[in-house]
Amino acid sequence: MSRTQNSAHSTQTLKFLYSYGGKILPRRSDGKLRYIGGFTRVLSIDRFISFSELMVKFGELSGSSMSLRCKLPIEDLDVLVSITCDEDLADVIEEYGRVSALTNQEIKIRALLSPINLQKKISPPSSPMSCLDFPTSNVKPGKVGSFYSPPAYAAAHRCSSPALGLSGRDTERRPGTSLSFLWTRKH
Structure with missing residues (x-):
C-alpha cells in the first residue's frame, strides 16, 4: 500500500x-x-x-x-x-x-x-397478563381511562394483548418517550 x-x-x-x-x-x-x-x-x-x-x-x-x-x-x-x-x-x-x-x-x-449491572434480578411474569393489573373503572365506553406506562422489564407484547382490549390502534408512540398505552373499557 x-x-x-x-x-x-x-x-x-x-x-x-x-x-x-x-x-x-x-x-x-x-x-x-x-x-x-x-x-x-x-x-x-x-x-x-x-x-x-x-x-x-x-x-x-x-x-x-x-x-x-x-x-x-x-x-x-x-x-x-x-x-x-x-x-x-x-x-x-x-x-x-x-x-x-x-x-x-x-x-x-x-x-x-x-x-452492565442489573440493580435487581427480575423474573418473568408467571402468566402473559400478569404485568397488567387494571383496577375496575367506571369510565364510559370510548373515553380514555388512563395512561399506562409498562415497567422497563415488562415485555411490550405482553402489555398489548388483544385479550385486554388493547390493539395496535389503541397505542400511541410519542417521540423521545417509551411506549404509552391508552386503554378504554370495552363492553
Missing part, C-alpha cells in the same frame, strides 16, 4: 485499545492509576461506526453486554467519560483526532468496558 493510500485508509479507520475484566488500581510506587488484570485488546473499526454497532462488537468480543467508558487523550484513568450514544462517541473520536493531528501520530482510543 502506498503512503497516500495508507494515509487515506487510516483516516477511515480508528483503533480502540480496550480492556475488560480487570480493575483500576493505584500503582504502589507513585499512586498513578493503572488498569490491572483482565484482558486488553485492540479493535480496528470504521471511523463512522454507530454507538450501537460498536457496542454489539464489544459485546461479541467480551462475551456479555458492557458499558463503555473512554479515557480522554491527555488525561489519566481518573477521568473517564461514559459513552452512551452516537454523540458521545463522535465527541471522543473528534478529541482523539485533534490530538492525533497535533502530534502527527495515530493514537488509539483507550476504552474500558464494564459489565
